[in-house]
Amino acid sequence: MGFKEQLDINKLPQHIAVIMDGNGRWAKNQGKIRHFGHESGVLSVKDIVEGCADIGIKYLTVYAFSTENWNRPAEEVNALMELLISTINQETATLTKNNIRLNAIGDIASLPQKCIDDLKSAMEKTADNTRCTLTLALSYSSKWELVTAAKKLAQQVIDQKIKIEEIDEKSFAAQLTTFDMPEPELMIRTSGEHRVSNFLLWQMAYTELYFTDTLWPDFRREDLFEAIVDYQKRERRFGKISEQLN
Template sequence: MLRRITNLFNRKEMADENMLLQSVDRNRIPKHIAIIMDGNGRWARRRGMPRSLGHRAGAETLRNVVKLCSELGVQYLTCYAFSTENWKRPQDEVSFLMDLLVEYLEKEIEELHNNNVRINAIGRLDELPSQAQQALARAFHKTGNNTGLTLNLALNYGGRREITDAVIEIVNRVNKGEIKCEEINDVLIGQSLYTAGMPDPELLIRPSGDCRISNFLLWQLAYTEFWLSDVMWPDFQRQHLLEAIVGFQQRERRFGGLIKK
């Protein structure tokens, strides 16, 4: 009986996904999607599990989301994996997250490479443990020439720190005489951020029920469309990503202006 109910549920889920796939306009896929991967710990706690199992389940969700983004032709997927504030968590959890990063990169790198995915990371990477830095370096080297989806991992990342680093870089260039103060504008600032060369995210997805951006891409999210959900990240399925994209495509993006009728 339980197997029959499970099969019925799976068939309904597949039907919902197929219906959403048919609703997606392939010509209006957002070029850049940003995701705050939130809710792993709460997902585990509600099930009486250690937080580490929630993080491991979240890594599997990321795998599925990356695959679908690649299939749909998304150009950039930026995922908030570890913030500058996350160092305040218990040491055993921080160590687990760093080990999980290394494990994810080593386990998934061949499939990602075979699917033309390029691995990138933003944040103060030089402050990560050496094993994590080495795993990232191997991933960058392996996938650096790929031309499909760029998987952008935000690691030891903070939006305020990113802007501070950009200001320091610009000040240094002014002091060296490379640029003049009057040449500083929003374009130059954008070129000095960790995301230089990438388009700003068109769609931000935040699961877990929270309604804040948590120091994530503060500059880049100026005109980004938000899609919020109560679903915890480990429960985030392909159909949820499709719902977010369909919802995005139904919105009018005015960028402070008016839509011409």
């Protein structure tokens, strides 16, 4: 029996977050340059997006490019930006065909103008799609996001739109880039690393974490289903005890 057949459709996470790690190591294992790994990783993204849509996952957020990634060699960064542009342009029609909405979070203004323009165009073209929302975290950092949210609230206090005592978890979360989606119930990280790398720190306060040694270019929907099956075996207590849940 495959992992898809083991899924409990009534207990699917609404939102899955993914740290796509291992492209460079995968390419090195193949005797190729790092960019070859990034290109191969796109195939994994496509398969995972289709897998999520197939079983009814409503939100998928993938860590595509962090603010720290700007520190990589310029040649690799430029290649990643070109790959981003070409992939967006090639896949927009497929996203619409599959009723998938494209979204993006992060410091989008820091991206090359061509990336910004093509990304906005793709988001507009898929805005009415309802089957699944694919969010790309681009030039994203959770620390950047939290500081930005704090600044927004501080400005509202200065402008006398709100009072300090009115600031709570709900009002703070409303300033985040993910304000219009549920918090992820499951986070998957590939390549054997066991850390969250500045990704959705606020949103993942109660997220179940799943780590696999599989490198991202080898990660496919059956691996996704295996992660969800593992998630469904866990007891999510949110501070309570088992007896209270039962």
